[in-house]
Amino acid sequence: xxxxxxxxxxxxxxxxxxxxxxxxxxxxxxxxxxxxxxxxxxxxxxxxxxxxxxxxxxxxxxxxxxxxxxxxxxxxxxxxxxxxxxxxxxxxxxxxxxxxxxxxxxxxxxxxxxxxxxxxxxxxxxxxxxxxxxxxxxxxxxxxxxxxxxxxxxxxxxxxxxxxxxxxxxxxxxxxxxxxxxxxxxxxxxxxxxxxxxxxxxxxxxxxxxxxxxxxxxxxxxxxxxxxxxxxxxxxxxxxxxxxxxxxxxxxxxxxxxxxxxxxxxxxxxxxxxxxxxxxxxxxxxxxxxxxxxxxxxxxxxxxxxxxxxxxxxxxxxxxxxxxxxxxxxxxxxxxxxxxxxxxxxxxxxxxxxxxxxxxxxxxxxxxxxxxxxxxxxxxxxxxxxxxxxxxxxxxxxxx
Amino acid sequence: xxxxxxxxxxxxxxxxxxxxxxxxxxxxxxxxxxxxxxxxxxxxxxxxxxxxxxxxxxxxxxxxxxxxxxxxxxxxxxxxxxxxxxxxxxxxxxxxxxxxxxxxxxxxxxxxxxxxxxxxxxxxxxxxxxxxxxxxxxxxxxxxxxxxxxxxxxxxxxxxxxxxxxxxxxxxxxxxxxxxxxxxxxxxxxxxxxxxxxxxxxxxxxxxxxxxxxxxxxxxxxxxxxxxxxxxxxxxxxxxxxxxxxxxxxxxxxxxxxxxxxxxxxxxxxxxxxxxxxxx
Numbered sequence: 001x002x003x004x005x006x007x008x009x010x011x012x013x014x015x016x017x018x019x020x021x022x023x024x025x026x027x028x029x030x031x032x033x034x035x036x037x038x039x040x041x042x043x044x045x046x047x048x049x050x051x052x053x054x055x056x057x058x059x060x061x062x063x064x065x066x067x068x069x070x071x072x073x074x075x076x077x078x079x080x081x082x083x084x085x086x087x088x089x090x091x092x093x094x095x096x097x098x099x100x101x102x103x104x105x106x107x108x109x110x111x112x113x114x115x116x117x118x119x120x121x122x123x124x125x126x127x128x129x130x131x132x133x134x135x136x137x138x139x140x141x142x143x144x145x146x147x148x149x150x151x152x153x154x155x156x157x158x159x160x161x162x163x164x165x166x167x168x169x170x171x172x173x174x175x176x177x178x179x180x181x182x183x184x185x186x187x188x189x190x191x192x193x194x195x196x197x198x199x200x201x202x203x204x205x206x207x208x209x210x211x212x213x214x215x216x217x218x219x220x221x222x223x224x225x226x227x228x229x230x231x232x233x234x235x236x237x238x239x240x241x242x243x244x245x246x247x248x249x250x251x252x253x254x255x256x257x258x259x260x261x262x263x264x265x266x267x268x269x270x271x272x273x274x275x276x277x278x279x280x281x282x283x284x285x286x287x288x289x290x291x292x293x294x295x296x297x298x299x300x301x302x303x304x305x306x307x308x309x310x311x312x313x314x315x316x317x318x319x320x321x322x323x324x325x326x327x328x329x330x331x332x333x334x335x336x337x338x339x340x341x342x343x344x345x346x347x348x349x350x351x352x353x354x355x356x357x358x359x360x361x362x363x364x365x366x367x368x369x370x371x372x373x374x375x376x377x378x379x380x381x382x383x384x385x386x387x388x389x390x391x392x393x394x395x396x397x398x399x400x
Numbered sequence: 401x402x403x404x405x406x407x408x409x410x411x412x413x414x415x416x417x418x419x420x421x422x423x424x425x426x427x428x429x430x431x432x433x434x435x436x437x438x439x440x441x442x443x444x445x446x447x448x449x450x451x452x453x454x455x456x457x458x459x460x461x462x463x464x465x466x467x468x469x470x471x472x473x474x475x476x477x478x479x480x481x482x483x484x485x486x487x488x489x490x491x492x493x494x495x496x497x498x499x500x501x502x503x504x505x506x507x508x509x510x511x512x513x514x515x516x517x518x519x520x521x522x523x524x525x526x527x528x529x530x531x532x533x534x535x536x537x538x539x540x541x542x543x544x545x546x547x548x549x550x551x552x553x554x555x556x557x558x559x560x561x562x563x564x565x566x567x568x569x570x571x572x573x574x575x576x577x578x579x580x581x582x583x584x585x586x587x588x589x590x591x592x593x594x595x596x597x598x599x600x601x602x603x604x605x606x607x608x609x610x611x612x613x614x615x616x617x618x619x620x621x622x623x624x625x626x627x628x629x630x631x632x633x634x635x636x637x638x639x640x641x642x643x644x645x646x647x648x649x650x651x652x653x654x655x656x657x658x659x660x661x662x663x664x665x666x667x668x669x670x671x672x673x674x675x676x677x678x679x680x
Contacts, residue, residue, distance in 0.1 A: 107644055107645060107647070108644065111644070208544070208547075214645075216645075250630045250631065251631065253629070253631070255629075255630060256547050256629055257547055257629055257630065258630055265520075269524050269525070269526060270525060270526050271524060271525045271526075271544075271546060388646060388647060388648060391645055391646040391647075392646050392648065395638075395641050395642070395645060395646055398630055399630035399631060399633050400630070400633050400637045400638055400641045
C-alpha cells in the first residue's frame with residue numbers, strides 16, 4: 001500500500017519535472033504492482049510461437065553481431081519490461097545490450113532527438129519506443145530506418161489487426177512493443193451506480209468530480225466516441241465539436257482537472273468519481289482499492305500502442321533487428337508481459353503466458369473478447385500542421 | 401621607474417573591468433543570448449512576429465490578469481505574514497535567531513515540487529484541512545479546497561514566503577538600534593518609532609521581498625497545475641503548454657516577452673512609488 005502511494009507520487013513528480021504530462025510512469029508502476037490487465041491480441045493464440053526456429057539464438061548470426069563488438073542501445077519507457085529478458089537476450093545472442101528507461105513523454109523525447117536526426121547525426125540509440133502518433137511523425141519526417149524483414153522472420157507472429165496501421169501501412173518501419181487501452185475509470189461508491197457510457201462523465205450529478213486526460217488524442221478520442229464520431233477518421237470539425245463540449249464542461253466546473261497519471265491518485269483518494277483512465281492504471285489500483293473499476297464504454301475505447309523504431313542514423317541496425325525478432329518470439333513476449341502486463345502484438349503470447357503465469361493469462365482483460373476488440377479505436381495519425389492546429393483548439397478547451 | 405608606475409596605473413584602470421568581466425560574460429551567455437534567441441523565436445516562422453504578439457496580447461487576457469491577481473494576493477499575504485516574523489527574528493528572537501532563520505530556510509532542503517505535492521495531500525477532499533474546516537462550518541459539506549483559487553494562492557504564498565522574509569530580515573537587522581533608542585528618548589511611542597524609523601528603513605527589504613515573491617509567482621505554473629482546476633490556470637501554464645504540447649514556439653516566446661514587459665513596467669512603477677529607484 002505504502003509502496004503504491006510512494007510510487008504514485010514518484011510518477012507524478014516525474015510528470016511535472018518533465019513539465020509535460022504522461023501516463024507511462026504510473027501505468028508501468030501500476031502494472032508491476034498489480035498485474036491485472038494484460039496482454040491480449042491472442043485471439044489467434046492458436047498459432048504457437050517460434051516455429052520459424054527462433055533464429056535469435058542462432059550461433060551463425062551471433063558471430064557477425066558479436067564480431068562487430070558493438071553495444072545495442074535501446075530506449076524505452078520505465079517499467080515496461082521484465083527483468084530477465086535483457087540478460088537472456090545477451091546470453092542468447094552475445095550482443096551486449098544497454099537498455100535505458102529514459103522515455104517518459106513522447107513530446108519531450110521528440111524534442112531531444114529532433115535536432116540531431118534533422119542534421120543526420122547519431123542519437124546514440126538503436127531502438128526507441130514511441131506511441132503510434134509520434135512514431136508516425138518520425139516516419140513522416142524520414143527519421144526512421146526501414147525494418148529489414150529478411151532479419152525478422154518472427155514478423156509472421158505479428159497479429160493481423162496491427163499489420164496495417166494508418167501511420168505505417170505494412171509495418172515497414174515500426175512494430176508494436178506493447179499496447180494499452182484508454183476508457184473510463186470510476187469509483188462505484190461515489191457514482192452510486194454502474195457506468196456504461198462515456199457521456200456519464202458529463203452527468204451534472206458528478207459536477208466537480210470528474211477528470212479528463214491532458215493527452216489530446218485520448219480525451220478528444222473518447223469525447224468523439226461519445227458524440228458518435230469515429231476517431232480513426234478525425235476531422236477538424238470533429239475536434240472543434242468535441243472541444244466545444246469539453247470547454248463548456250470545463251467552464252461550468254463539471255471537470256475538476258485535466259490530468260496525466262495523477263488522476264489515479266485522485267480516484268484512489270476519493271476526490272473524484274469518474275476519470276478518463278488507462279486500463280493498466282485502474283487494474284493496478286484495483287489491487288489496493290477493489291472499489292475502482294475500469295470499463296471500455298459501450299461507445300468504444302481508445303487503443304494506443306508504443307512502437308519500436310530504428311533511428312536512421314543508427315550504425316547498428318543489424319543488432320536492432322536481432323532484438324526486434326527476439327521479442328516477437330511468443331516465449332519471449334510472454335516473459336515480457338509477465339513482468340509488464342500489457343497487450344502484446346505477438347501471436348501466441350497468450351498461450352505462452354498461460355504456461356509461465358496462468359493467473360495472469362486467465363484475467364478477463366488478458367484476452368479481450370471480440371466485442372471489446374471491435375470497440376477499440378486508434379486516433380488517426382495527424383500531419384504536423386494538423387497536430388498543431390488540433391492541439392491549439394484542445395489547449396484552449398482545457399483552459400491552458 | 402616611470403614605466404612601472406604607468407604600467408601599474410594602467411593595470412589599476414583595467415582592474416575594475418577585469419573584475420566585472422566574469423559577471424558580464426555570465427550575463428551575456430546566460431541572459432542576453434537566450435533573450436535574443438527567444439526574441440528571434442517570437443519573430444520567425446509563418447505565425448511569428450505581429451500575429452504571434454497580437455494573439456499573445458488579445459487571447460490570453462484572462463490568464464494574464466489571473467496571474468497578476470494571484471501573484472499580488474500571494475505577495476500581500478506573504479508580506480502580512482513575513483514582516484512580523486522577520487521583525488520578531490531581527491529584534492526579539494535573542495538566542496533563537498539562528499534557529500528561526502534556519503527554520504525559514506529549512507523547506508528549501510526539499511524541492512519545490514515535493515512540497516507542493518505535500519499540499520495536495522493536506523488539501524485532499526478527505527484530508528485533515530477539509531475535515532477541520534467542515535467541522536468549523538467554514539466549508540459546507542460538499543466543499544473542497546483542492547483545485548480551487550484558495551489552494552493556488554495558498555500554494556504560491558507558501559512557496560515564496562521565505563523570499564519575502566529573508567530580505568526584510570536583512571534590512572531590519574541592519575538598522576542601528578540607537579536610532580530607535582533616540583526616537584524613544586525623544587518621547588516617541590513604540591508605535592511611532594516603528595512607523596517613523598523602523599518601517600522606512602526596512603522598505604528596501606520590503607521592496608526586494610515583494611519583487612522576489614511577485615515576479616516568480618506571476619510566472620509560476622506548478623501551483624496552478626497541481627493545486628488548481630482548469631479554471632485557475634495561469635500564464636505560466638499557457639507558456640509551458642505552448643512550448644511543449646502545442647509547440648507553437650513563436651506564440652510561446654511572444655507570451656514570455658509580454659509577461660516580461662508587463663512585469664518590468666510594474667516593477668519600475670513600484671520602485672517609483674516606493675522611492676527606491678536606485679534599487680531597481
